Amino acid sequence: MQTTVAALPPRHYLNDGFGIRSWLFTRDHKRIALLYLATITLFFFIGGAMAVLIRLELATPAGDLVTDETYNKLFTMHGVMMVFFFLIPSIPATLGNFLVPLMIGAKDLAFPKLNLLSWYIFVVGGLFTLYALISGGVDTGWTFYTPFSTISSTSKVVPTALGVFITGFSSILTGLNFIVTIHRMRAPGMTWFRMPLFLWSIYATSLIMVLGTPVIAITILLVAAERLFHFGFFDPAVGGDPVLFQHLFWFYSHPAVYIMVLPSMGVVSEVVAAFCRKPVFGYRIVAFASVAIAVLGFLVWAHHMFVAGISVYAAMIFSVLSMLVAIPSAVKVFNWTATMYRGSISWQTPMLYAMGFIGLFTIGGLTGVFLATLAVNVHVTDTYFIVAHFHYIMVGGALMGYLGGLHYWWPKISGRLYPEFLAKLSAGIIFLGFNLTFFPQFVAGYLGMPRRYHAYPPDFQVLNVLSSAGASILGVGYLIPMAYLMWSLRYGRAAGSNPFGAVGLEWMTTSPPPTENFATTPVVAWDAYDYKGEVEGRVA
Amino acid sequence: MSQTHVVPTRVYYTIFAILMFCTYLTVQVAFLDLGALNTVAALAIAVFKAVLVVLFFMHVKYSTRLTWVVVIGGAFWLGILLALTMTDYLSRAWGTFG
Amino acid sequence: MLPDAVEHHHPALAHQFDSLAQQREAAALGMWVFLVTEVLFFGGLFATYAVYRWWYPDAFAAASHELDILLGGTNTAVLITSSLTMALAVHSAQLGRRRLLLLFLIATMALGCVFLGIKGVEYYHKFVEHHVPGPGFEFEAAYARQAQIFFSLYFIMTGLHAVHMIIGIGIMLAMFWMSWRGRITADYYNPIEVSGLYWHFVDIVWIFLFPLLYLIGRHA
Numbered sequence: 001m002q003t004t005v006a007a008l009p010p011r012h013y014l015n016d017g018f019g020i021r022s023w024l025f026t027r028d029h030k031r032i033a034l035l036y037l038a039t040i041t042l043f044f045f046i047g048g049a050m051a052v053l054i055r056l057e058l059a060t061p062a063g064d065l066v067t068d069e070t071y072n073k074l075f076t077m078h079g080v081m082m083v084f085f086f087l088i089p090s091i092p093a094t095l096g097n098f099l100v101p102l103m104i105g106a107k108d109l110a111f112p113k114l115n116l117l118s119w120y121i122f123v124v125g126g127l128f129t130l131y132a133l134i135s136g137g138v139d140t141g142w143t144f145y146t147p148f149s150t151i152s153s154t155s156k157v158v159p160t161a162l163g164v165f166i167t168g169f170s171s172i173l174t175g176l177n178f179i180v181t182i183h184r185m186r187a188p189g190m191t192w193f194r195m196p197l198f199l200w201s202i203y204a205t206s207l208i209m210v211l212g213t214p215v216i217a218i219t220i221l222l223v224a225a226e227r228l229f230h231f232g233f234f235d236p237a238v239g240g241d242p243v244l245f246q247h248l249f250w251f252y253s254h255p256a257v258y259i260m261v262l263p264s265m266g267v268v269s270e271v272v273a274a275f276c277r278k279p280v281f282g283y284r285i286v287a288f289a290s291v292a293i294a295v296l297g298f299l300v301w302a303h304h305m306f307v308a309g310i311s312v313y314a315a316m317i318f319s320v321l322s323m324l325v326a327i328p329s330a331v332k333v334f335n336w337t338a339t340m341y342r343g344s345i346s347w348q349t350p351m352l353y354a355m356g357f358i359g360l361f362t363i364g365g366l367t368g369v370f371l372a373t374l375a376v377n378v379h380v381t382d383t384y385f386i387v388a389h390f391h392y393i394m395v396g397g398a399l400m401g402y403l404g405g406l407h408y409w410w411p412k413i414s415g416r417l418y419p420e421f422l423a424k425l426s427a428g429i430i431f432l433g434f435n436l437t438f439f440p441q442f443v444a445g446y447l448g449m450p451r452r453y454h455a456y457p458p459d460f461q462v463l464n465v466l467s468s469a470g471a472s473i474l475g476v477g478y479l480i481p482m483a484y485l486m487w488s489l490r491y492g493r494a495a496g497s498n499p500f501g502a503v504g505l506e507w508m509t510t511s512p513p514p515t516e517n518f519a520t521t522p523v524v525a526w527d528a529y530d531y532k533g534e535v536e537g538r539v540a
Numbered sequence: 541m542s543q544t545h546v547v548p549t550r551v552y553y554t555i556f557a558i559l560m561f562c563t564y565l566t567v568q569v570a571f572l573d574l575g576a577l578n579t580v581a582a583l584a585i586a587v588f589k590a591v592l593v594v595l596f597f598m599h600v601k602y603s604t605r606l607t608w609v610v611v612i613g614g615a616f617w618l619g620i621l622l623a624l625t626m627t628d629y630l631s632r633a634w635g636t637f638g
Numbered sequence: 639m640l641p642d643a644v645e646h647h648h649p650a651l652a653h654q655f656d657s658l659a660q661q662r663e664a665a666a667l668g669m670w671v672f673l674v675t676e677v678l679f680f681g682g683l684f685a686t687y688a689v690y691r692w693w694y695p696d697a698f699a700a701a702s703h704e705l706d707i708l709l710g711g712t713n714t715a716v717l718i719t720s721s722l723t724m725a726l727a728v729h730s731a732q733l734g735r736r737r738l739l740l741l742f743l744i745a746t747m748a749l750g751c752v753f754l755g756i757k758g759v760e761y762y763h764k765f766v767e768h769h770v771p772g773p774g775f776e777f778e779a780a781y782a783r784q785a786q787i788f789f790s791l792y793f794i795m796t797g798l799h800a801v802h803m804i805i806g807i808g809i810m811l812a813m814f815w816m817s818w819r820g821r822i823t824a825d826y827y828n829p830i831e832v833s834g835l836y837w838h839f840v841d842i843v844w845i846f847l848f849p850l851l852y853l854i855g856r857h858a
Contacts, residue, residue: 108654110664176671183606184664185654211617214675218682222794230772231790233686238771238786239697244689247625248682298620302628311632318624521656546732556722563714563848567707570853578857582849590842597725597838599831604663607670614674618681625685629692 007494008415009510016515027112028515033097034413035119040086040094041482043126046133047081048478050074055437055471058464063455071454072139073155079142084164085126087394088256090402091263092209093122093174095409096202100178102412102506102513103196105187105522110180118173125167132159141452143253146234146245150226158224165220168213171259175209178202187505189524193287196504196528197280200287201266204294208255208262211298216252219245243308250301258297260394261361262290264401265332268354271408272336274502275351276343279529281335289328296325306377315374322372329365333358348500349423353404356431360396364389367442382452385445388438396434403430403481410485411499415512416492422484430477436470503530545602555596562589650826662828669832673839676802680843683795687850690787697784699855701777704769705792706760710852713756714844720749721841728834734824736817743814746837750807757800764789792851799847802840809833 013030016022023031053074057065066074097115101108109115132138138160140149149157182203186195223245225231232238234245273280280286302310302318336358345351367389370376380386411417440463445451449460456464498507503526509518566585574581595601600611648658655661691698727742768776769789777785813833816822822830 106654110654111668112652112654172672172675176668176675179671180664180668183667184660210671210675211678214677214679215621215682218679221798222682222686225790225794231794232771232783232786233790233794237783239690239694239784240787241689241693243628244625244686247628248685251621251625251682298617299624302624310628311630311634313631313634314624314628317627546729549726549729552722552725552729556718559718559721560715563711563718566849566853567711570849570856573857578855582853586846586849589845593721593838593842593845597721597841598835603666606667610667610670610674614677617674618677618684621678621681621685622688626688626692629689 007496008512009514011514012415012510012512013515014415014512025116027108027116029097029101029109029112029115030413030513030515032115032119033094036089036093036097036122039119039123039126040089043081043085044478046130047078047086048475050078050081051471052475054078055468057454058456059468061456061458061461061464066454068454069139070137072141072452073137075452076138076141077133080129080138080160080164082394083142083256083260084167085122085129087260087398088171089122089174090260090398091267091405092178092202092205092259093119093170095267095402095405096178096205096263097174098413099409099506100181100199100202101185102509102517103199103504104182104185104190105505105518105524106181106185107516107518107521109177110185111177114173115177118170118177121173122167122170125163125165125170128159128163128166130163132156132163135159143249144220144223144245145249146223146226146242147236150223150234158227161220161224165217165224168217168220171209172213175206175213178206179210182206187522187524190505191524193284194524194527195287196266197269197283197286197290198263198266201262201269201290204290205259205262207291207294208259208297212252212255212259215248216256219248219252222248243305243310246305246308247302250304251298254301254304255294255297257390257393258293260398261401262293264357264361264398264405265290267401267405267408268336268357269332270502270504271350271354271404272339273529273531274408274500275346275348275354276340277501277531278339278343279527279531281338281341282331283528286332286335289331292328293325296321296328300325300372303372303377306374307381319372319374319377323369326365326369329361333362333365347424349418349420349427350404350408350500352424352427352431353400353407356427356434357397357400357404360392360400360431360434364392364397367392380445382450383445384441384449384451387451388441388445391438391441396438400430403427406485407481408500409506410488411495412506412511412513414485414489414492415495415510416488417495417499418481418488418492419484422480426477426480426484429473429480433470433473433475433477437467437474438470440464440466440470504528545599547596547599547602551596555592559589559592648826650821658826662831665828665832666835669835673835676839676843680795680798683791683798684846684850687791687795690784690791691850691854694781694784694787695855697781698788699858700781701785701788701792702852702854703856704764704767705852706763707852707856709756709760710848713753714848716749716753716756717841717844720746720753721838723749724834724837728827728831731817731822731827731830732824736820736822739817739822739830740814743810743817747807747810747814750803750810754800754803754807757796761793764793795847795851799840799843802843806833806837806840809836 013028023035026032053066057071136156138155138157140153140157144157144161182199222233226233226235232240234240234242236242269280269286300318300322302314303322306315371380371389407418407423444460444463449456495511497510505522508522562585566582569581570578594611600607651658651661655664723742723745727739727746730738730742764770768774770793771786771790775786810833813830816829
């Protein structure tokens with residue numbers, strides 16, 4: 001610390017007040033981002049611990065490590081923790097919170113108190129869910145399907161559901177804050193089509209948060225009312241339709257997948273441009289593709305329900321609509337690739353993650369098209385094919401983007417550099433471990449191994465052992481960044497304001513930025529990714 | 541909303557009178573036998589009332605284009621939820637009990 | 639800083655904004671976006687309602703006949719009147735007429751309380767008549783099962799609406815306090831304006847609930 005402290009700016013948001021109160025009552029979007037970062041990291045490792053136990057259990061065909069009931073609770077809590085408490089807030093609440101005002105040249109979000117409130121709501125929701133976990137767990141699967149969740153299950157459905165319900169409001173408030181901020185707080189000259197693509201994807205994500213989350217909130221409330229007061233909404237005993245729950249649930253929970261992956265796409269756009277030193281190919285198309293994914297994402301939910309007894313005619317409509325999502329997704333992949341073409345690519349850590357994202361997201365996305373096809377869907381529903389597919393999107397896609405973004409902006413957040421060699425090494429380990437974990441699951445699922453069982457026929461053992469071995473590599477891959485990022489907070493070399501030579505307003509202020517972000521409000525006179533401008537000296 | 545637009549109170553009283561009349565009307569219409577049109581009439585009157593409240597009481601008539609987009613977008617998304625859910629329920633029995 | 643530095647010293651201007659106009663626009667947009675989330679929140683209930691009304695029209699009509707049109711209609715009138723007083727409160731705030739503003743806020747809150755009182759009477763009737771869903775539910779045999787769905791919807795829809803009313807009255811209390819302390823002026827009235835948007839929205843929800851719950855198949 002003594003050797004490097006001189007290079008950090010004398011006054012920045014991290015030394016603007018010390019002590020626990022300066023954090024718990026902060027209204028600075030950058031500090032709130034770090035509060036979120038700490039919280040979701042905790043939830044990530046809790047959810048990860050569940051995954052470790054699941055993979056340990058599945059290393060052998062016999063159900064020998066945990067009972068079937070415990071196994072049900074493990075995969076439920078793994079899903080609930082990872083989906084609602086890690087992936088959905090991951091990029092928006094941390095990098096989004098940190099970067100949205102910086103990227104548009106604002107002093108803060110439009111509603112800083114609301115931003116802090118949304119973190120508190122998140123924590124309260126998390127505590128509810130942790131209480132449910134400690135007091136006995138919940139065994140419905142993260143999807144809370146009725147009538148099992150309303151009538152049969154004897155586990156802690158209501159506390160878990162209330163935790164998710166409460167957390168939903170945190171998500172809504174964050175989305176609302178971003179939408180208003182992006183509309184109303186842009187610096188002079190920062191027009192919509194000069195905004196970094198990360199902001200377009202955050203904006204599209206916020207639309208989903210605002211439009212989708214309320215529906216799952218009310219759905220969870222209906223489940224709770226049915227469980228607690230014996231109201232009848234989905235109960236077949238009074239003529240209710242359990243499938244209606246699935247409609248309402250997936251109206252949010254399918255678009256929620258895009259809440260997870262769209263921000264990662266935004267990160268990839270930033271990273272690819274910065275490390276190829278070129279503007280993103282077809283900027284406007286990529287920007288509109290984000291919004292298109294957000295909108296189309298709301299029209300496809302029933303592809304989760306093809307075998308649930310819905311109308312075959314409705315299923316056909318949903319099948320076709322689902323395939324449409326592939327168009328804007330593919331546009332993005334092609335445009336990133338086109339950006340790299342003849343770029344001067346430097347293979348630093350964030351770029352490695354971005355490359356990982358592009359490859360893994362493509363696999364996840366293409367298998368999604370298989371699943372949207374009615375006949376194939378019937379064959380692989382509720383098998384490990386599905387498990388592999390959504391982990392390729394959520395872990396291979398969303399988490400890779402998150403880690404890439406975390407590395408890319410880490411010098412900005414902390415003011416210090418992470419050790420490049422270790423970072424590259426762990427990026428490689430994660431990529432390897434991830435594929436070894438989840439690719440065999442495609443095969444197992446295609447061969448018919450059903451999901452959500454703690455025992456399986458011995459025929460599947462080789463694939464499962466591969467998967468469990470991959471998971472242990474993956475786990476190591478996640479621990480290394482955790483360690484060196486913490487280390488770098490104290491011992492990392494000072495980064496300077498722009499260690500990657502990237503363009504964008506966030507790189508024009510100090511690292512770490514001052515509390516008010518910019519000494520004077522910037523005036524923007526150039527497009528995003530103006531890497532030619534760098535040569536002409538327009539950018540610091 | 542950027543400029544302060546003060547609406548004359550006369551407008552508010554007129555809208556209030558129309559809303560009250562519509563409430564009376566919707567009750568009266570409910571007692572006529574219009575078949576399936578009863579529901580249509582009830583919803584049409586309700587939508588009309590809601591539009592009046594949004595336009596005048598909530599000042600959308602005098603607001604920015606962005607406000608219009610938000611309001612229409614909200615209604616549109618509600619439409620997506622209702623319409624796509626109903627595609628299943630309207631067609632589920634087709635060819636099953638025929 | 640920006641040209642409109644003159645406004646920087648207005649006590650109501652938050653640090654992250656450059657001008658009161660920007661702050662007002664942000665607050666209004668924020669409330670509108672919030673109301674969209676509310677539309678979809680109630681939207682889940684309306685979707686549930688649509689499905690079951692489509693499936694069980696007769697049971698819904700029979701169950702709807704148990705509701706009191708006079709009480710429901712009166713409540714509709716009460717809420718519409720409260721929307722008028724709310725609109726007039728915003729109007730008074732715009733013109734900086736503090737006493738009139740306070741008066742209209744009180745009227746709005748009072749009408750809100752009347753609404754909740756009448757709602758309470760209706761709930762009490764349903765409780766006495768064993769129309770609360772659950773083990774104690776009683777209804778004519780032909781529709782005994784499906785009428786529970788109607789009453790489940792009735793209670794959750796009107797119940798959540800009532801919760802919104804209570805929150806609205808709480809907001810109005812806060813607005814009353816702010817206006818009382820003289821913090822609302824003709825330059826800075828967006829708290830009143832934004833609260834008004836919320837109040838009108840709650841009114842709109844009821845405008846739909848009334849015909850959908852009280853007026854099904856009344857001609858029969």
